[in-house]
Amino acid sequence: MSNFIPGQPLIAVVLRIEIKKLRQGDNLILGFSIGGGIDQDPGQNPFSDDKTDKGIYVTRITPGGPAEEADLRMGDKIMQVNGYDMTMMTHDQARKRLTKKNEDVVRLLVTRKSLEEAVKHSMGSYPRQ
């Protein structure tokens, strides 16, 4: 993940993940937990490279849940949810974005460290054109 420079556009390699919400009783659940936010303490985030990164991270995946089926992994940073940017959100705002009752499907853009490695690796094996 590239370091965040305020005011500059953020460049990252992202993966598109689509999760269908599962109905459990009265609730629609996605099957993962989030942590982080601009109102939280970024130093305690175990998944981030840069300890000043206040983005939303996936901290836990419920086994057998919709997120696990959609191949969301622990440690992923959520960049967009259904088109809305998540990099500058408070924790509560992020939660609300993910748990809207009238949405059945959430389309996430997530980034993880291994993606960058894979891209670099694949770029390196082809000559520049």
Added chain:
Amino acid sequence: MDTESTYSGYSYYSGRSRGSHRHGERSRDRHKSRNKDSRSEKSVTINTPPAEPLLGDSAVRGEQVQDDNWGETTTAVTGTSEHSLSQEDIVRITKDLEDSVGLDCRRYFTLTLAVILGLLVFLTPVAFLVLPHILWPEKLQSCGTACEGLFISVAFKLLILLLAVWALFFRSPRAGLPRVFVFRALLAVLVLLFVVSYWLFYGVRILDAQDENYQGIVQYAVSLVDALLFIHYLAIVLLELRQLQPCYSVCVMRSTDGEMRHYNLGQLSIQRAALAILEHYYCDFPVHNPALLSASKSRAAKHLAGLKVYNVDGPGNNAAAGMAHSQSRAMIAAAARRRDTSHNELYYEEAEHERRVRKRKARLVVAVEEAFTHIKRMQEEEQKKAPGDVMDPREAAQAIFPSMARALQKYLRTTKQQHCHSMESIQQHLAFCITNNMTPKAFLESYLSAGPTLQYSRDHWLARQWTLISEVSVTSGLKDGSIFQLKCADFSLVVTTKKIPYIQMSEEYIDPKSHKFVLRLQSETSV
């Protein structure tokens, strides 16, 4: 590691026959020390020549003939000797020293000198003013208004000087110091020189010439009194103010039990510093109790009594210089090898003593609390109503004392304090506590722990005669690293000095509005 060397020694010894000689023991030492020198600190190589010398001090070494019976007549070190002094003897000797004529003579001599100097100083201005009127009254100009105003000034300044000198110098001496007080002597000499020079000038220029200008003479007298007031200011600064700022930190340690205290002193001479330290000693140090030291003395005696060095090969060739040295090393090595269980005894004895003291203390506290419940203070109104069986504090103390006397006596015996408190003093203290509405705990506090020397009766202040032992002159000032001793009959106080370091302080300003805090949040929500 120690036990290892000891055990091996013993096992080897038991293997040999009972008639092992000293020679064999020595070779064993050498053999062992070669193997274990690096590991065991207690094995010592003894490099003595084959002929061992006699045991004894250097006076005996000159003897050529060995008396076979001398071993039986020498004894190990015991606690007392023939010429022991009892406590009463010491008191008598110190009292004799105090009543000696020499010290008093010096004190009176200084006092008379001071009085003469004072009279000279006070009468000089008056003499300056009066002498012209006596010697040449007709030639003298009459005194105008300004001149008479100066009379008032002289009078009041003399009064102020009198009061100031009374405040600074007319105090009963606290102590007799070994050497003269340097600053006072210097000031006295200065004053004397000053007054003498004024008299000289007066004698030559005014008396001889019979000056008519009386106002000038009065002004001269006023200038003398002014200068005397300034000298008095100098005296205050030198004698009182200079040593107030702390400059040295002294560490005072008592030689018998290692009680240590630290004080801050200013720039003083060694004798004045010693005086200040002694005044602190009486308030701060717990009273010297010789009964508490007897246990360690008996242990030391046991150590020495255990070993004797024998020379089996006969006297004679003892030319080597390090004879006594090798003897003591032999004793140390033998003592190291001996199985010493005195530490065990000490540990259990101390634990047992602790338990006993605590049990006695519990009994004592309960007894005293119960005794205090028998007494009630009568209020004013009640005093008028019931005049019978009313006691004053002393009688009240005597009434409740028997119920706690036994427990208190047992406790004092266990903590070896029984000679510090007499029955009379205990009853006095009890009456004092009752009068001042003290609780039983307050009454007991002075018996539960040893207090400073001031707390006890006057005969405990036996050491009013102290000796100052110092390698440098006692009138020289305190310096960093100076060491001196204050000796009295029973113990000595060793004083070491350290300079208080220069402190460099810097400031840091904190804006009161700059104290801001945030919460450290880390929540995890499941979606």
